[in-house]
Amino acid sequence: MTLEQTVATTVGTAPWWTSAVVYQVYPRSFADSNGDGVGDLNGVTSRLDHLERLGVDVIWLSPVYASPHADNGYDISDYQAIDPAFGTLEDFDRLLAEVHARGMKLVMDLVVNHTSDEHPWFVESRSSKDSPKRDWYWWRPPREGFEAGQPGAEPTNWESFFSGPTWTLDEATGEYYLHLFDRKQPDLNWENPEVREAVHAMMRWWLDRGVDGFRMDVINLISKNPELPDGATTGTGGLGDGFPHYSTGPRIHEFLQEMHREVFEGRSGQLLNVGETLGVTWEQARLFTDPARRELDMVFQFEHVSLDHGPGGKFDPKPLDLRDLKASLGRWQTALADVGWNSLYWNNHDQPRVVSRFGDDRKYWRESATALATVLHLQRGTPFVYQGEELGMTNAPFAGVHEMRDVESLNHYAEAVAAGGDPESVLRGLRAMGRDNGRTPVQWDASPNAGFTAGEPWIEVNPNHTWLNAQAQYDDPDSVFNHYRRLIELRHSLPVIARxxxxxxxxxxxxxxxxxxxxxxxxxxxxxxxxxxxxxxxxxxxxxxxxxxxxxxxxxxxxxxxxxxxxxxxxxxxx
CATH class of the missing domain: 2.60.40.1180 (Golgi alpha-mannosidase II)
Structure with missing residues (x-):
């Protein structure tokens, strides 16, 4: 939070984002302007009238930086370049100007827990044990008593978010590097002040270019316990749960406060700074979002979107008990009533579609999509709409794993089936909860490929686009789209909703x-x-x-x- 926002809160004037609504654009699946099957920046620009018509205030743009796309752009190889799949820096500048011309703001996705293994920083880091950038990442020798490459030789037993160990051996130097996610996403070592200085400089570069803030990917993972102790064994191939040792670590508040001083201090009070914080509790969220601490404006918490995870995890879903959902969201409403601020969301690029997950996407599709929107949007907090949510887009009917693209889903399927799981049971879990559900192309009209592309889409369009699409909803006063539009108008016009x-x-x-x-x-x-x-x-x-x-x-x-x-x-x- 900027100094101006802190002062405004102190004197009782709510920050601008209390009455704002944010819309997340996942560019790869939003709109394709050149027919190559991949959404791009010019495609986003071409559809801004849709967002203006909806009435949103802020666009959160998922990563468009240069990337080899091991994790669909969340593996960045150059923070100050646009990936050719999405266009050019000139295309970005044009998009930014058009967003501002419509009175909206644009927030960039900031992914600084890790980079791509093709980023020049990591290429230099892995070149030699004596590299000046060796300590920019987490490198460790094999576990004592083991030879490099032996089973169990990884420095810790931590299990990756994307299955398998969090350590990969670099054959050239005989040491392992840490990656909490894919092996092509090595974790930056935030203990090194040079890393922090480089990140701050990059952030200032984007703010100077005119962007209006950042959504910070898994930002509470940047501070790890430097001793990197083993985690409690989970029973999956001897791997353990390292989460307590790298989530909300010992220096996280120091790092965020330093970031605020170095990047945001003295800038306009119209910026927005949102942190994705895996596993954060409401007690921790009060610290992160307390205006006096100058860390984050709000956080994404995951408690309510974990309530339908079964004993086998997210891909083993169980029916949601509404009383659990009310208790969870109500607890966060109470906890952040006097200090801090809530984000409100059902969907994003990592979650299945809410109308299929918590609603009824068949008999009561429109009613459940609009009911779920109503109960979320009118709570205290800043609502986030994920692309297609305002249309009531549903989960996709994937015929098999061959139609899926997400690295998490593909890895889980391979691992679960290899361990003896029934392939059809594994697929049922992926169909219900897989991240590809939120990544199928936006359904603009009933034409082939839903008006998303003139080419072959990178992932299949949901076949229900022939009736579920934006064009069919614009002039229907009872449509999901127009219900979302009215909810946004209420937040803009009624202080009781915002404050x-x-x-x-x-x-x-x-x-x-x-x-x-x-x-x-x-x-x-x-x-x-x-x-x-x-x-x-x-x-x-x-x-x-x-x-x-x-x-x-x-x-x-x-x-x-x-x-x-x-x-x-x-x-x-x-x-």
């Missing part, structure tokens, strides 16, 4: 999600039936005389505080 207190009601109801927002003399009630059977919400009788601001079905008849709730209905009242 009001939050109180969960009907917390023990298994199908009803209801809460009140209060600011001065304004009271707002949101009540939704997140299930496929009719319900009745019994609330304070005073709500019988309230005005209905928004609904996704017919207006209900409210008598003595009893509200009949159709399946997947959502209503917003104000008095």
């Amino acid at each position: 009001g207190d939050f109180r969960m009601v009907l917390a023990d109801e298994p199908y009803l999600y209801a809460y009140e927002r209060t600011l001065d003399n304004d009271r707002l009630l949101v009540v939704a039936n997140l299930g496929g059977t009719p319900q009745t919400a019994t609330l304070d009788g005073a709500w019988s005389a309230a005005d209905l601001l928004l609904t996704n079905v017919d207006e209900p008849s409210v008598v003595s505080g009893r509200i009949p709730m159709e399946p997947w209905s959502a209503h917003v009242f104000m008095k």
